[in-house]
Structure formats: structure tokens, C-alpha cells
Amino acid sequence: MRAARDSLAIVLAGVLFGYVAAAVTAPLWNPGRAGSGSEAPQARTYMLASLKQDPEGLAAVTESKDVAQKAARLLGAAQQQQVNPLSLTFLGGATEGRISVDIYAVEMRVGANTVFWPFALTLVGGKVVLVE
Amino acid sequence: MSKAPVAAATLLLFAAGALVGAGAQFLTTASPEENPYASLPAAPEPQASANVAAAIRLDDARSLARLIGDQDLLGKLHSSLDPIVSVSDVKFLGAADRNGTTLSAYVVRGRDQMGNKIIRGFVLSVQHGEVVGVN
Numbered sequence: 001m002r003a004a005r006d007s008l009a010i011v012l013a014g015v016l017f018g019y020v021a022a023a024v025t026a027p028l029w030n031p032g033r034a035g036s037g038s039e040a041p042q043a044r045t046y047m048l049a050s051l052k053q054d055p056e057g058l059a060a061v062t063e064s065k066d067v068a069q070k071a072a073r074l075l076g077a078a079q080q081q082q083v084n085p086l087s088l089t090f091l092g093g094a095t096e097g098r099i100s101v102d103i104y105a106v107e108m109r110v111g112a113n114t115v116f117w118p119f120a121l122t123l124v125g126g127k128v129v130l131v132e
Numbered sequence: 133m134s135k136a137p138v139a140a141a142t143l144l145l146f147a148a149g150a151l152v153g154a155g156a157q158f159l160t161t162a163s164p165e166e167n168p169y170a171s172l173p174a175a176p177e178p179q180a181s182a183n184v185a186a187a188i189r190l191d192d193a194r195s196l197a198r199l200i201g202d203q204d205l206l207g208k209l210h211s212s213l214d215p216i217v218s219v220s221d222v223k224f225l226g227a228a229d230r231n232g233t234t235l236s237a238y239v240v241r242g243r244d245q246m247g248n249k250i251i252r253g254f255v256l257s258v259q260h261g262e263v264v265g266v267n
Contacts, residue, residue: 010142014149021150022157044165051169087170091237092225094251101253103237105172105228116230118237118255118267120212132212132253132267 039090043102043121046128050119051085051106063127084109091118098125175229180263181236181256182224188213188240189222200263208266212254216242225253234258 042061049057086107093102104119122130180199187195200206213219225237236256244250257265 007145010145011149011152014146014151015153015156016149017146018150018153018155019157020153022154041165044167048165048167085169087172087230088167089172089228090167090226091228091235091255092239094223094225094239094241094253096241096249096251099251101239101251103225103239103253103255105230105235105237105255107172107230114231116233116235118235118257120237120253120255120267122253 039093040100040102040123040126042123042126042128043093043100043104044090046121046131047088047104047106047119051083051088051108053083061126061128063124063129082111086114099123172228172230175227175234177224177227178234178236178256178258178261180258180261181227181234181238184256184263185222185224185238188219191219200266205263205266209254212266213240213242213252215244216240216250216252217245218243232259 046058046061049055049061086109087105089105089107091103091105093100095101100123102121102123104121105116106119107114107116109115120132121128122132184196184199186192187199196209197206200209219240219242221241223239223241225239227234227236229235234257236258238254238256240252240254242250242252255267256263257267
């Protein structure tokens with residue numbers, strides 16, 4: 001009986017160790033192609049929704065706004081010039097407490113021009129609060 | 133019972149548990165949505181942006197003014213660093229190059245006037261060995 005209890009304790013200690021070790025080392029084995037550091041899923045969702053001009057997708061990962069700001073976002077998406085994204089590259093990210101920064105390079109065709117533009121997203125608690 | 137088999141069994145049980153734990157972490161962590169667009173390969177850090185990052189890290193305003201000789205770009209850099217007043221680290225994250233323009237991304241750690249830890253990101257746009265844009 002005691003042997004079984006000891007064995008269970010050892011397995012549980014291993015599970016705990018494995019879970020924590022995997023979480024701590026995740027940024028090392030899950031980097032973006034060009035960048036360093038782990039990519040916040042919410043940041044990727046924001047960028048994809050932005051490129052697809054999907055205001056509802058943006059709202060899901062953006063800090064809550066009042067109704068006027070939501071309406072402005074819908075209007076902005078409707079009036080936005082037609083863009084054709086060519087590439088989306090994660091350059092890297094970093095975290096400090098609840099704040100994380102994720103940076104992307106986007107290549108897109110806007111009308112007759114091709115632009116190559118960076119986007120730095122600041123997230124607090126998993127919500128995008130600033131886009132530069 | 134001799135000690136060697138007991139130690140081996142203990143190690144085996146611990147390793148099996150660690151594998152289960154790592155698997156559980158992998159399965160319970162949300163992975164980013166699939167990127168349907170192309171992704172550019174990593175580019176090396178341009179020397180021009182590395183020099184700017186070093187000047188910020190060393191709080192060397194004289195070098196920064198020489199490296200970015202444009203009031204407008206310095207204003208944008210100020211906005212990108214705000215509200216950090218004391219820089220503790222500037223780290224190169226990655227870069228991508230397209231048609232002679234390299235976007236070089238950095239993260240700055242430091243403290244604001246109240247002493248709170250802050251993290252900010254900025255991107256330097258480099259063309260022909262010169263910093264031509266700050267975002």
C-alpha cells in the first residue's frame with residue numbers, strides 16, 4: 001500500500017515537473033519563423049482579423065470599447081481601401097508580467113502600390129490595447 | 133531489495149510523469165491561429181539599427197542624434213519609448229527584408245517615472261545602411 005502511494009507521488013511530481021518545464025521552455029521550441037520569443041495567439045488573431053478586415057474578429061481580442069468606438073471601427077472597416085495582404089511575418093515578442101509586445105511585418109498591396117509595414121501590438125491580460 | 137532497481141524504477145516513474153505533464157501542457161495551451169499568408173525568412177540585424185539600439189541601451193543621446201539626424205524620426209522614437217524614462221535593456225527580436233527595406237524589431241525594458249516596470253516595442257526601418265523610419 002505504501003509502495004503504491006510512493007509511486008503515485010513520484011508520478012505526480014514528474015507530471016508537475018513536466019508541465020512547468022514545458023511551459024517555461026515553450027518560447028524556445030515554438031518561435032515564429034523569423035522572430036524570437038513566443039507569439040501570443042491573441043496577437044496573431046488580431047493581425048489576421050485586421051488583414052481580413054473583420055471588425056468582429058478584432059473586437060474579440062481588443063480591450064472593450066464603448067458603443068461609439070465599436071461603430072467607428074465598423075465604419076472604418078467598411079470604408080477601408082481594398083488591401084491585398086502578401087505576407088505576414090512574426091518578428092518577435094516579449095513579456096513583462098501581464099504586458100506583452102508582439103511585432104509583425106506585413107507586406108500588402110494597396111491599390112497599385114506594395115507596402116512593407118511593421119505593426120507593434122501591446123497586449124495586457126491577453127487583450128490588444130495598443131497598435132503602432 | 134537492492135537500491136539500483138528501486139532508483140531505476142523511481143526515475144522511470146518520474147520520467148513517465150514528466151512526459152504526461154509536458155503533453156498536458158502542450159494540449160492545454162492555445163496555439164496561434166494558422167497563418168494563411170507567406171512568412172518571410174529571418175534577416176540578420178542591420179548594423180545601423182544595432183547602433184541605434186546600443187545608443188538607447190547606453191542612454192547616449194549624442195550618438196543617437198548622430199545616428200538619427202532627423203527631428204521627426206527622433207520624435208517618433210520618443211513616442212515608441214514613452215513612458216519609459218529609465219532603460220534597463222534593449223533586445224533585438226528579429227528582422228525581415230523586402231526589396232531593400234529591412235524592418236528590425238526591438239523590445240525595450242525599463243521603468244516609468246513612478247518606477248513601474250514597463251515593456252515597449254519598436255521597429256526601425258533600414259534602407260541602404262541608414263535608419264529611415266521608426267514605428
